[in-house]
Amino acid sequence: MNPTLPQRLQSLGSARAPVNAGAAPRPQPGDYAAQPRLLRMAALAAVLGGLGTVAAYTLLTLIRFFTNVFFFQTLSVADRSPAEHTLGLWVIALPVVGGLVVGLMARYGSEKIRGHGIPEAIEAILFGKSRMSPKVAVLKPLSSGIVIGSGGPFGAEGPIIMTGGAVGSLLGQLLHLSAAERKTLLVAGATAGMTAVFGTPLAAVLLAVELLLFELRPRSLLPVAIACAVAGFTRPLLLDAGPLFPLQTAPVAWPAMLSCGVAGALAGLLSAGMSRALYAVEDLFHRLPVHWMWWPAIGGLVVGLGGWWQPRAFGVGYDVIADLLNHRLLVDAALALLAAKAVIWVVALGSGTSGGVLAPLLMIGAGLGLVLSLVLPGGDASLWPLVCMAAVLAGVLGAPLTATAFAFGLTGDGNALLPLLLACAVSQGVSVLLMPRSIMTERIARRGRHVYREYGVDPQERAHVGDVMTRSPDCVPAETPLRDVAARWFGPAQRHRAFPVVRADGVFVGLVDRAHLGGPPDTPAGDLFASADAPVALPEDTCRSVALRMAALDIERLAVVDDPVDRRLVGLVSRSDLVKPAQGLHDEEVVRERPLRWRRR
Incomplete structure (x- = not known):
């Protein structure tokens, strides 16, 4: 039933005379448009913080389960690296099988599970009134677990953002909420899931501000911050506590300023190159004379070949990132591994399979830093892999504050904060000058929907x-x-x-x-x-x-x-x-x- 004119005026806060308002004071304009409903949203966000932790635990468990099924033929959730397999050439077929399964799930389940999650969340927020289907909440973690478990070179952040966002959206659809309030719950669920996976609540809040909310208001920032805080507190109950890659570098010297500028500029160039390569590969897949359902399997063949050559290129690769940050890999071996990782990541993601981007970008950026650590002055050798992995992330996402806080949250390295901030800012500046859109928005723009990411009053x-x-x-x-x-x-x-x-x-x-x-x-x-x-x-x-x-x-x-x-x-x-x-x-x-x-x- 359509609301009457008086009801619509009341919902808009129009200046009509209230019944008993003769002596009521006139409301004065304030700095913020806060309403009592903010308390209700904050309570719902706290619930989503706990649900985000459960969703993250479920996703990581699925990844471990399918890794054991595909690579070791056991029904287990033990944390094992795909590089330990003994399958020989047969390992090439595993990503093909995983890609085929996900292609079928996308075609006959929900096409929304394709991609790395963040663009799909942005599109739902800006153009879909923050509505996601229950299918996405179920199929996204399942498909990501299958892809990553069969060797896909992805991280868990994109899938958990999509999964947590779907949980928040579904909660908002069950209640009597506006589209703006559903958006807040969607983002709260997404960032709570990211907090639970990586233990980086501040970075998750900044990700919401720079990529998902498209506003900076108490009505959205407060619930998102509460959801991330609750997820951070509940994370140790189900997952490991502490930084994912604990690291402590020495204080930087003054030459680090110029070194950070060089590292940031090179990371920005690498970001632009990978972004262009990704969508060039996607264009090639669109020219194939077969249905898109088969694309993930075709991309899986390239993943299998790359993983057969460099077994540590399979899967999430957190162990590789830790080795790069701590200089436990020789430069020649690291370059070969990262070349394989970059190629299979670009091809797999361009094929439209289900997976994330943050972990591969961290690995590729850390590899750049490993090479630059041989020549850059001003900091110890471990600083530059950390700085470059954050700078590459900033260039690709177009989110320098998120990248800075993310790298700090992953390592707990306070001495690196200033170099991180400078390098990430330079990287984003270079990528903005070279690319009109980022990986986060290019796919949406190709569907005829422009996303403008500059905020102002x-x-x-x-x-x-x-x-x-x-x-x-x-x-x-x-x-x-x-x-x-x-x-x-x-x-x-x-x-x-x-x-x-x-x-x-x-x-x-x-x-x-x-x-x-x-x-x-x-x-x-x-x-x-x-x-x-x-x-x-x-x-x-x-x-x-x-x-x-x-x-x-x-x-x-x-x-x-x-x-x-x-x-x-x-x-x-x-x-x-x-x-x-x-x-x-x-x-x-x-x-x-x-x-x-x-x-x-």
Whole structure:
């Protein structure tokens, strides 16, 4: 049932007179648009924090289970590396089988399980009203477990973001929530799952800000932070506690500043190259004369060959990342391993299978740092694999703060914070200049949906209706008959499309337009609005809130009154008035000036 006009006005917070509001104080504009529902959202987010930990435990257990099934033919959840297999050439077939199974699941289950998870979550948030199906919540971890367990070179972060997000979305769909509130729960579930997998709550919150929320407001940030905190506290109950890759580097010297710039620039170039390579491979798969269901199996053949050559390229590869950070690999062996990892990761992900991107990027970036550690001054040898793995992540994701906090959370290395921040910022700068879109948004853009990731305060939030309205508009007295209204206000010299109708005491009763002129000619204009509940705005309302109100009510203008009780007319605001604040933004962005000049004597 569609809501009535009064109900819609109440939901929008319109300036209508409350029943007993005679002595109620006028609400003053605040820094934030917080509402009591925030407490309810915070409680739901706490629940999602615990569910995210359970989802992470389930996903990691599935990965270990299928690793044992495929590589060791045992029904076990023991943590074993695929590199320990004794299958010989038969190992080439395992990723093919895993890819075939996932292709069938995607075709006959849900196509949403394809890809690495984050773009799919972004698309659901921006274009799907944060709705995910129960199939995704079940099939995504299952398909990722099969792919990674059969040797797929992926991490668990993308799948857990999609799985945790699906859990949050389903919870939001079961309750009476708005799309914005569902988005908050989706992101809370996604970041809680990431926290549980990696033990990096701060990085998960920053990931939400830089990639998923598309806003920075208490209504979304507080629930997400609570979900991540709860997941961080409950993580030791089901998973290992402490940093995933504990590391402590020596304090850096001043030459590290230049070294970080070099490392960041090279990481940005590598990020751009891998991103372009990924979508070039994806384009090649689209040209194949076979259904996309078969693509993961074809990509699995390349994975099998690469893993047969370099067995440690199979699977998540956390052990390899730890060896790179601690310099336990020779450069030649590391380069061969990372070349195989990069190739099979690009091909597998380009084939549309199910898997994540963070762990492979960490490994490839750490390999770059291992090579650069031979020549970069200013820090000990272990610093540069850490810095480069974060910088590559920042360049690929376009999220430097997330990458910095992520590397710190994975290692607990406080001495590396400054080098991490500088290198990640430089890497993102290079990648932004070289690529119009990142891996996170390219796939969405190819579907004809552009994602703009720069955030700023809406100029309509900074301007109030009183700053842009038409003051002292031409009014129609309430006792004027319609014939006179038509002759005087809607004649050849008509100034506006609608005119406010006011009583003799200046109280506003409604807006009259040509649609009202079809009644009896002797009808007074004031009688057209006997209920006197026409929507109005207040001078202190922001232009954004009034624009939302007009859009929801499908009207082009609102009368502005001095008080929601007395309703004395002070002005009229139209849609064209609401775009006036954009002029100031245009001047800030386009107009170049030189206010300060040297005076010549």
